[in-house]
Amino acid sequence: MTQSNAASTHGAATGSDSEIRLAVSTVIFALRRAKHPSKKWEIVMPVVRRTRDPHEGKWALPGGWLRASEGLAAAATRTLAETTGLHPAYVEQLYAFGAVERSTTRVVSVVYWALLRADAVRERAELENVEWFAVDGLWGLAFDHDEIVQYALWRLQNKLDYSGIAQGFLPELFTLSDLREVHEAVLNKPLDPANFRRQVESTDEIVSTNEFRKGSHRPARLYRTNIEKGLANHGPLQPESH
């Protein structure tokens, strides 16, 4: 499916009043160096410009119709790859949005959110109709996509409190400062380094290594994700193949 089709699927449905179509959309978070000097990183996401009605010309979440032979998470990662050329560090189902009036025909959208590692992201300016925008201040998307983006951001922010999710943005080895800077980007506020260190060291989400990053100051210890804990806990939910 080309990008213009992927962005325009909501206009393609025809059929009887009883037809309900199923779409899968994705909110894809990544880090980018912040333009504003107050913080190091900002959260950005790709959106696609719609080339036909409804909402022609507006930006929308990457997505497309679910295929009969494809699982939900697989549809989400396919969409993500088509839009960014990348594979996510983390994927999770956000919510099924099915208000009767959310589109001109009846469409239920199962939305996934994903994280891309910082060292993997490059802006694909050459990909037609796709642009990356900072999540902070992003409004005016098509359909109910504004609400969806805010809910995904809220989910990510809450997850910081009880999981190692922030590590999904980082390379395999990272310093405590790197991790704090990710939390600051997600929460959009500065964090006290000493408090942050105490908080993180009281969890078992990260594991220290014997490696250090050398820099202009004293070398900083490198950490990695605790593989036994992973990035999040899904209890008895069977992992979806994607």
Add this chain to the structure above:
Amino acid sequence: MTQSNAASTHGAATGSDSEIRLAVSTVIFALRRAKHPSKKWEIVMPVVRRTRDPHEGKWALPGGWLRASEGLAAAATRTLAETTGLHPAYVEQLYAFGAVERSTTRVVSVVYWALLRADAVRERAELENVEWFAVDGLWGLAFDHDEIVQYALWRLQNKLDYSGIAQGFLPELFTLSDLREVHEAVLNKPLDPANFRRQVESTDEIVSTNEFRKGSHRPARLYRTNIEKGLANHGPLQPESH
């Protein structure tokens, strides 16, 4: 939709390979006096016996096809009312289950879970094909409904830690013992009363009243839900009408 139809919708889909049907199913939790003397309450849920293939004769979650003119939460509460004759104290979307092989034709099921207040539940033994079973030890349901039930229970158990969800099982006024007995039923283990009191009093989820319940021991103070907090926090998610 009659109960036998509601339980058998998975067998009714026909059409081309590209047809994906959308169902809404419900996991409905309620309290019942426990048979075993070790605890006061047990969590029970209604299930419907299927009257046709696939899985004829097996028990399944209440549910049905989504109607084009109906929202997702509305479909869930309609199903709940058809199966139990009741209205829930709490409804929340659990997850969209859409593995390709979960049914004989392609069905994506958006599952909701709900709580019924203890004083509202009565077993509707006369409703054809519907029975209430204890969640503990409930296996062998049709499709992937075992996994769905376990995930709903896990969600409920986790939610005890950060919300007033347990109050959804109770009447408007309740004692701390009532609340502790609900936690014990959900977690399936005894809780120390003094620790529980300390833990609950450190939250703002309940509000004390000047009313007391008289009994064989000294009167116990009655509490109610803190209306400003409600039973749970959904952030920026727009409430679904149901």
